[in-house]
Amino acid sequence: MKVITTADTSLAPLEGLSIAVIGYGAQGRAQALCLRDSGLDVTVGLRRESPTAKQVAEDGLTATTIAEAVATATVVHMLIPDECHKEVYDEEIGPRLKPGQVLSFSHGFSIVYKRIVPPEDVDVILVAPKSPGTEERKAFLEGFGVPGLVAVAQDPSGLGRDRALALAHALGLNRAGVLECTFEQEVFEDLFGEQAVLCGGTAELIKAGFETLVNAGYPPEMAYFECLHELKLIVDLIYEGGLTHMWDVVSNTAEYGGRTLGATVIGPSARQGMADLLQGIHDGSFAENWMAEYDAGLPALSRLRREEAEHPIEVVGRKVRKLFQKK
Numbered sequence: 001m002k003v004i005t006t007a008d009t010s011l012a013p014l015e016g017l018s019i020a021v022i023g024y025g026a027q028g029r030a031q032a033l034c035l036r037d038s039g040l041d042v043t044v045g046l047r048r049e050s051p052t053a054k055q056v057a058e059d060g061l062t063a064t065t066i067a068e069a070v071a072t073a074t075v076v077h078m079l080i081p082d083e084c085h086k087e088v089y090d091e092e093i094g095p096r097l098k099p100g101q102v103l104s105f106s107h108g109f110s111i112v113y114k115r116i117v118p119p120e121d122v123d124v125i126l127v128a129p130k131s132p133g134t135e136e137r138k139a140f141l142e143g144f145g146v147p148g149l150v151a152v153a154q155d156p157s158g159l160g161r162d163r164a165l166a167l168a169h170a171l172g173l174n175r176a177g178v179l180e181c182t183f184e185q186e187v188f189e190d191l192f193g194e195q196a197v198l199c200g201g202t203a204e205l206i207k208a209g210f211e212t213l214v215n216a217g218y219p220p221e222m223a224y225f226e227c228l229h230e231l232k233l234i235v236d237l238i239y240e241g242g243l244t245h246m247w248d249v250v251s252n253t254a255e256y257g258g259r260t261l262g263a264t265v266i267g268p269s270a271r272q273g274m275a276d277l278l279q280g281i282h283d284g285s286f287a288e289n290w291m292a293e294y295d296a297g298l299p300a301l302s303r304l305r306r307e308e309a310e311h312p313i314e315v316v317g318r319k320v321r322k323l324f325q326k327k
Contacts, residue, residue: 003177004150009169011038013162020045020073022066022088023080024052026133027106031079031171032061034140038170045069045076047088066092075163077104077127083294085110097122099156102163107190108183111153113287118154125164126151128186129173136171145172153183191281196274203308205265206231210313220316228313229320 021032022045029052036042044056045066056063070076070093080088089110097103099121106128110116118124129136131146139146148168152160161180168178194200209227214220237246247255280286293300308314 001179001181003179004165004168004174005177006169006174009165009174009178011040011166011170013159013166014040014075014170017041017074018043018072019075019077020069022069022076022078022093024050024056024063025079025081027129027136028079028133029055029059030133030137030140031077031106031129032056033059033137034171035167036061037140038172040170043069043073045092067096070096073101075102075104075167077106077167078110079106082107082109083291086115089116094118102157102160104164104167108151108153108187109191109287111183112187113284115291120154121156122154123157123160123163124152124154125160125167126153126183126186127164127167127171127173128190129171139176140172143175145175147176148173148178149181149186150178151181151183151186188278188281191286192274192278195281195286196277202231207311207313214312220312221320224313224316224320228317 018041019035020043021028021035024032024044024046028044032042032044042061044061044063045068046053046056046063048065050063053063064072066088076093076097078085078089078093093103094116097119099119102123102125103118104125104127105111106126108126108128111118111124111126126149128149128151129146130148131139136146148171150161150164150168152164155161165174165178168174206228210220210223213223213226234246234250237249241248247259250258277286
């Protein structure tokens with residue numbers, strides 16, 4: 001895939017256009033500020049009596065209702081949580097979209113799983129930073145950026161790709177590098193990464209390692225250091241130079257043990273679990289389960305949050321982390 005950089009893009013496709021950022025959470029705030037700092041006309045659309053209105057004002061941006069923002073903008077950039085998209089779109093956005101407007105996302109969940117079906121006379125684009133909002137904003141202020149993805153689902157204007165790349169340019173993503181993909185590719189790989197590796201897989205691996213040591217009689221504090229605290233140091237090495245760099249830096253003993261025995265943990269059964277997980281993303285069953293959970297008031301997710309907060313690794317972790325707080 002070609003990496004698109006600032007040499008390939010500009011802000012020109014967005015000149016004279018107004019942008020409504022819908023939502024002001026981590027991504028909403030980071031992207032609204034970056035777009036504003038790049039010289040674009042940005043308004044923040046919020047639900048009535050939103051508690052983030054004060055933060056918007058303190059940041060020097062203008063907040064209006066979602067309906068008002070959509071009515072006056074060319075680009076409607078939806079940065080509220082996926083589970084809220086359908087309700088907000090059906091009530092506030094969809095009825096007010098006009099031919100020639102652009103409906104933009106940073107995650108294609110609602111389009112891919114048809115929670116939102118836009119009219120055919122609006123552009124539908126994706127601009128997805130590969131980073132949490134806080135890190136995205138930090139990189140922008142440092143004069144660089146985080147990588148990103150762009151995609152186009154509908155392009156009646158013929159300008160969808162150019163506008164998506166211009167938004168990426170304004171967010172600083174092109175400074176690091178942008179890849180073109182489809183909405184489906186972005187959604188499927190993003191959900192898989194979160195579930196199998198970055199969030200779900202990592203959390204379960206950490207807890208399993210901790211529990212194995214503690215059940216064998218090792219002090220919880222030592223198990224915490226070994227299975228959670230030191231993980232950051234290893235991830236930093238991998239981030240800096242890939243797996244090879246990590247193996248180069250750790251001891252020969254660690255390398256031999258890791259290379260020869262790591263696959264006994266992440267073996268055939270784990271790989272089959274990943275394949276099954278990916279199938280559930282492809283066939284839509286994960287999305288159906290997640291939306292049913294949300295509609296029911298999050299009973300399972302609330303229970304899982306409580307259970308993990310009470311897990312011994314979290315209990316001992318709260319104590320251990322106090323050792324590293326500055327006095």
